[in-house]
Amino acid sequence: MRRPIIAGNWKMHKTISEAIELANGLRRNFVNDIGIDIVICPPFTALSEVGEIIQDSFIQLGAQNMHWEDKGAFTGEVSPLMLKDLGVKYVIIGHSERRQFFGETNEIVNKKVKSALKHNLIPIMCIGESLEERKKEKTFEVVKNHLEGGIEGINLDSPENLIIAYEPVWAIGTGINATSSQAEEVQGYIRELLKKIFDKELAEGIRIQYGGSVRPDNIEELIKERDVDGALVGGASLDLITFTEIVKKAGEVIKIKI
Numbered sequence: 001m002r003r004p005i006i007a008g009n010w011k012m013h014k015t016i017s018e019a020i021e022l023a024n025g026l027r028r029n030f031v032n033d034i035g036i037d038i039v040i041c042p043p044f045t046a047l048s049e050v051g052e053i054i055q056d057s058f059i060q061l062g063a064q065n066m067h068w069e070d071k072g073a074f075t076g077e078v079s080p081l082m083l084k085d086l087g088v089k090y091v092i093i094g095h096s097e098r099r100q101f102f103g104e105t106n107e108i109v110n111k112k113v114k115s116a117l118k119h120n121l122i123p124i125m126c127i128g129e130s131l132e133e134r135k136k137e138k139t140f141e142v143v144k145n146h147l148e149g150g151i152e153g154i155n156l157d158s159p160e161n162l163i164i165a166y167e168p169v170w171a172i173g174t175g176i177n178a179t180s181s182q183a184e185e186v187q188g189y190i191r192e193l194l195k196k197i198f199d200k201e202l203a204e205g206i207r208i209q210y211g212g213s214v215r216p217d218n219i220e221e222l223i224k225e226r227d228v229d230g231a232l233v234g235g236a237s238l239d240l241i242t243f244t245e246i247v248k249k250a251g252e253v254i255k256i257k258i
């Protein structure tokens with residue numbers, strides 16, 4: 001049984017004081033283990049303060065990006081060592097916004113994934129097709145390309161050390177989520193690909209999140225699916241009540257998920 005994981009990607013939102021307020025609220029709302037890993041990914045500027053608030057709680061700290069080098073002349077970049085220093089445990093890599101607006105390729109994603117693993121950070125590697133690619137029936141091709149390119153040559157000691165987030169680009173921030181069967185169709189396919197790359201047991205243990213317009217009114221359907229092991233939540237993670245509802249509803253479903 002894979003332990004589900006729900007992560008909030010705050011993107012370029014929240015000043016330090018706003019981040020503190022949200023983190024405090026979440027800490028108050030999750031005083032018990034509800035059987036789900038809860039991760040929040042504030043912007044770099046708020047990692048330190050948020051990290052302190054959620055220390056020793058059931059909420060864990062994630063970053064939204066990193067460079068692959070430990071240090072050097074890379075103006076504006078943040079290294080894995082710096083993230084470790086802040087108590088970061090997870091790092092989102094290859095989000096479609098990074099691929100689209102900052103030119104991240106599979107090669108770059110692969111370097112970052114390898115570096116994260118080397119530093120004992122858990123990469124949440126994002127993959128997914130655009131609307132145009134889906135219309136041209138290229139979804140499986142694109143997902144395969146992103147997956148294989150991103151994890152090429154990695155050594156995985158344990159399935160818990162890698163998270164894949166299937167995020168169809170057409171569903172991100174649009175209010176149009178993939179249906180649960182659309183998500184399962186692709187995520188089941190991702191699982192089959194993982195079985196070819198790693199051994200079967202390892203592949204069965206890797207968690208695959210769904211991301212793209214996840215809300216309190218669609219999380220239950222999504223997380224019921226066999227290969228939907230959680231969610232990567234953008235917009236709906238910025239509000240205390242909404243994000244809390246998403247996680248709690250998921251918690252109810254996984255109590256009965258076989």
Ligand code: PGA
Nearest residue numbers: 172173212213233234235
């Ligand atoms: P959204 O974003 O939930 O706002 O659609 C998801 C993401 O980009 O990870």
